[in-house]
Amino acid sequence: MDQDVEGEDQQADDLGSGLGLRAETRVERRASRRRSRGRRAFGCFAGLVSLIVVGALVAGAVVGFGKGKDALAGIFSAPDYQGQGAGTVVVEITAGQSVSSIADTLEKKEVVKSARAFERVARDDPRSLQLQAATYTLHKHMSAKAALDLMLNTQLSVLVTRISVPAGKTMAEVAMILQGSKMKLPAGAAATALGKPAMLGLPAYAHSPEGFLFPGTYDVPKNATAYTMLKLMTANYAKAAASLNLEKTAARKGLDPYQAVIVASIIGAETNRQQDYPKVARVIYNRIRAGMKLQMDSTIHYVVGRNGGVFTTPEQRKNPSKYNTYLYKGLPPTPINSPTRDELSAAINPAQGSWLYFTLVNLDTGETAFASTAAEHQANVKKLQTWCQAHKNRC
Numbered sequence: 001m002d003q004d005v006e007g008e009d010q011q012a013d014d015l016g017s018g019l020g021l022r023a024e025t026r027v028e029r030r031a032s033r034r035r036s037r038g039r040r041a042f043g044c045f046a047g048l049v050s051l052i053v054v055g056a057l058v059a060g061a062v063v064g065f066g067k068g069k070d071a072l073a074g075i076f077s078a079p080d081y082q083g084q085g086a087g088t089v090v091v092e093i094t095a096g097q098s099v100s101s102i103a104d105t106l107e108k109k110e111v112v113k114s115a116r117a118f119e120r121v122a123r124d125d126p127r128s129l130q131l132q133a134a135t136y137t138l139h140k141h142m143s144a145k146a147a148l149d150l151m152l153n154t155q156l157s158v159l160v161t162r163i164s165v166p167a168g169k170t171m172a173e174v175a176m177i178l179q180g181s182k183m184k185l186p187a188g189a190a191a192t193a194l195g196k197p198a199m200l201g202l203p204a205y206a207h208s209p210e211g212f213l214f215p216g217t218y219d220v221p222k223n224a225t226a227y228t229m230l231k232l233m234t235a236n237y238a239k240a241a242a243s244l245n246l247e248k249t250a251a252r253k254g255l256d257p258y259q260a261v262i263v264a265s266i267i268g269a270e271t272n273r274q275q276d277y278p279k280v281a282r283v284i285y286n287r288i289r290a291g292m293k294l295q296m297d298s299t300i301h302y303v304v305g306r307n308g309g310v311f312t313t314p315e316q317r318k319n320p321s322k323y324n325t326y327l328y329k330g331l332p333p334t335p336i337n338s339p340t341r342d343e344l345s346a347a348i349n350p351a352q353g354s355w356l357y358f359t360l361v362n363l364d365t366g367e368t369a370f371a372s373t374a375a376e377h378q379a380n381v382k383k384l385q386t387w388c389q390a391h392k393n394r395c
Contacts, residue, residue, distance in 0.1 A: 078116035084146050085111070085139030090159070090219055093151075095133040099123075102131065106147060110140050117144035127152055135159040137221040159219040165233065167215040168268050168337045170302065174213045178229055185226050193226035200227070201234045203241070203257070211261045211335025212237045233338075240341040249348045262331045264339035264347035269298030270358075272366045277346035279370055283355045290356065294325035302336040310363065311395070359384055363394050 089109050093102055099122045103115035112118045121144040122128035128148060136157045138150055150157045161182040165174055175190035193200070194209050206212050214236035220229055241247070241257075250260045267280045287294055297312045303321040304312075317324065323332040339347075355370040357377035361384050369380035388395035 078120050078144075079114040080117040081113045081141045081143050083141075083143060084150075085142035087140045089138045089140050090135060091138055092135045092219075093131065093133050097133065099128060099131070106138075109138075111138045111142055112144050112147050113141070118147060121145050121148050132158075135219045137219075155222070157221075160222050161220050162217060163220055163229070164217045165213065165215050165338075167340045167343075169213070169215065170337050171208070171210040171213060174233075174338070178226060181220075183220060183224060183226075183229065189226040190230070193230050201231050201238070203238065205247075205256070205258045206261075207258060208334055209234070211265055211338055213338045214240060215338050215340060237338075240344060244341065244345055244348065246344060246348060253348065255348065259331055260347045261339065261344065262335045264343040265335035265337045266294075266296055266298055266331075267346055268339045268343045269301070269336060270296060271360075271368050273368065274342055276358075276366075276368045277343055278349060278351035279353065279355060279368075280358060281346045281350035282353050283358050283370065285350055286354065286356050288330060291329065292356065293327075293329050294331070296325045299323045299325045299332045299336055302332070310360065362387055363391070 089111055091105060091109050091111060093105070097105075100115070100119055103112070103118040103122070106112045106118055107115040122131075125148060131151060132154070134154070136151055137159055138147060138157060142150070163177070163181045163183070165177055169177070171194055175194055178190040179185055179187075197206070197209050200209055200212075202209060202212055209230070213230065213233040216233075216236060218229065218232050220232075246260065247257045250257045263281060263284055266284060267277050271277065271280055284294060297310065300312045300316050300319060300321075300323065303319055303323045304316050312326075317326045320327070322328060323336070325332060353370070354372040357371040357374070357380070358368050359377065359380050361367050361369045361380060369383065371377040371380055
């Protein structure tokens, strides 16, 4: 049997020798098998090393991500106030306003510390979908959650009535407006509140509430008192005065701020054209400087009532009141109405000019003529008389 095998091998060798191929292929095959076994062994080793390395990297990434997440949380956390806040802030939310837009509004109004805080709370509270377009009474420096809760409690936060106080109204007229409004104040509540000026937030230079009940449209919350409404008005005066830097500007021009408010009230009562406001102011100051009486019908109307007319009668001009600027030099004791921001601005920024007189020449348009001499003024008065003859029902 061994011999047969040897013979076969020898035969194969002889064949290989003859062809120069088969013997070489067998050798290469054996070498290839050896190399393959080596590669498999090395591959197993390399795979093991790779697993160890990858595992280490993953473990490090997990630890690193945890630290990174903590760092990101610190960077992107939403600043928030604590508690229910204080004071009163009116915030108007319009139809179709998104939660992010509402959040921006609340941040601008200083209700919440950051829009992100409110968005986060609203996102986590399904009730935020019930937020409605309305005007809300909120507080400054509320936590985002407290702000959302109060807005959702419409019985407490939603304003229910809007009151308009026209420009040029006296303190007594404002009281009548408030008493006749939907606020449903107890009888005499507005007059009683006006009688306690120390509780109304008036500026230190104010002698009374007259002149400081700023005209405008106000949204009033439920259960608001007369004091609530009046304080809103004096607060708006304070904002207007601050925007004009009224006290410092008046001081630079040698004016007392209270006197500036008095002048502003006369301006609004004497003309209804904004472009004439600074000129009327200049006439007032020029007459005072010249030692002339102001002779303003509007100051007499404050005492006797206007009754729809713009002029006064000889009898009315004999009224002994200190508000009668036909009898007494200088300004009246107090403002005669609540002036607007434009009228306040004119009082502290009068036009340059030598005018000592002015008169309406057209009551329908409010056209006013200014003059530096008595003769010029009389010529303007004749224009007014001509207009009145053509419009007898207006004069």
